[in-house]
Amino acid sequence: MLPEADPPAGNDAPCAAELLVHRRPARILLAEDMAMNRELITAMLQGAGHRVDAVPNGQQAVEAVQRGAYDLVLMDVHMPELDGHCATRAIRGLPPPVGSIPILAMSASALPDEVQRCHDAGMNGHIAKPVDRATMLDAIDGALGWAVQGGRAAEHPDGAPRSGAVPETFMAVESIPLRQPLDxxxxxxxxxxxxxxxxxxxxxxxxxxxxxxxxxxxxxxxxxxxxxxxxxxxxxxxxxxxxxxxxxxxxxxxxxxxxxxxxxxxxxxxxxxxxxxxxxxxxxxxxxxxxxxxxxxxxxxxxxxx
Incomplete structure (x- = not known):
């Protein structure tokens, strides 16, 4: 389903309802080894109108993109059998259009060296864990080239990062107080x-x-x-x-x-x-x-x- 036509010129502040109309549902593949993370991220995505399939490791992610038509992959970096970096390289080696599917990394580290490794593996952006819902949806919009108010513009019309540029679609991991067991x-x-x-x-x-x-x-x-x-x-x-x-x-x-x-x-x-x-x-x-x-x-x- 394609996005509806852009609003008339001069309408610089479309309301939230109009923005939701422009954000078409996407079919997303989530690769994440931990069951609770799969549940959490799936619930966040489905709440935003996306359709989601989930797999527990990188090998199954590589197999899944060859079987189904996905708009984007959310790829956990640390997984058993085949980690996110290796799985991304394997997908990038596939013929188009599968090989050019947007892939966003997810990891608990947003340090520059980790983000660079994800970029070098062929990923289009990085989302730090714990996943912030708004940041994740914003990164998805950017990777797919959707113009959403307050969101990031696509780095390239086809969703791929510019050559030599490290994507900035990640959030800083905030420190968490040590004293209390449960907030x-x-x-x-x-x-x-x-x-x-x-x-x-x-x-x-x-x-x-x-x-x-x-x-x-x-x-x-x-x-x-x-x-x-x-x-x-x-x-x-x-x-x-x-x-x-x-x-x-x-x-x-x-x-x-x-x-x-x-x-x-x-x-x-x-x-x-x-x-x-x-x-x-x-x-x-x-x-x-x-x-x-x-x-x-x-x-x-x-x-x-x-």
Whole structure:
């Protein structure tokens, strides 16, 4: 479905409703290995009118774009089997139009070297995790060349970045306070944005995955590299308001990337402690919500989660 005609000349401030008409629905492929992130991002995209398919790794993303007609790929950078960089290079090696599909990277790091690596792999932009809904939709609009008020203009008519230019479609990762295990206002905001049912699915998926994630972190810690598990937890923890866990994972990831192994040992303990404390705080908050209108449906599902 093509966008409708542009508004008449001189109409410099179209209303929000008109802008929504111009933003056509797109069929998007989401490649993300963590179930909670898939749920969260899918809910954000569907709420904006997009159609979404999701796959858990880069290899399946490469296979999916060859089977279906997608307008854009949201590609997690750190995934099993085939990471986002390798998957993007594989897609770029395919014949057009598949090989030229816009691809936006997603990762917990927005550092210049990470953004440059994504650009070098052939990606059209970078979105930092935890994903901000408005920033993500703005980046999608830019990659597809849509003119949306307040959004970024396409870097090139076909959606590809200009030669030698590093895309700027990423947000800075804000620091998160270390003191509190759960920011209830952030959890309430997520429920308001996505609705209680979607928020319930996200919370259940996170609490279901957390024990396995912590087990893998302990094992990878023994083998010397828990970086992947620490990075994977940053976005979902921050989205649910588990601020201490998100901060601990960020600190551990930074120490490991910098080669500070001795410091990383203590930070790994902090991640494990924060995960246990955060899960308990999340369950407690949602269980208490049974007595109020907020989180009523959330609590009903959460209390059954081990």
């Amino acid at each position: 209830r206002a952030m959890l309430a905001q997520l429920s308001d944005e996505l609705g209680e049912e979607s928020c319930a699915r996200l919370a259940v998926a996170f609490l279901d995955e957390l024990p396995q994630r912590m087990s893998r972190l302990r094992k990878s810690r023994e083998s010397g590299s828990p970086l992947a598990e620490a990075q994977a937890l940053i976005a979902p923890a921050a989205s649910l308001g588990l601020v201490r866990l998100a901060s601990a994972c960020r600190a551990l990831s930074a120490a490991l990337r910098a080669g500070r192994r001795h410091e990383a040992e203590g930070l790994a303990d902090s991640v494990l402690d924060a995960a246990e404390e955060g899960a308990e705080a999340l369950r407690d908050t949602l269980s208490r919500g049974r007595e109020t209108s907020r989180f009523k449906s959330l609590a009903k599902d959460i209390v059954r989660t081990p």
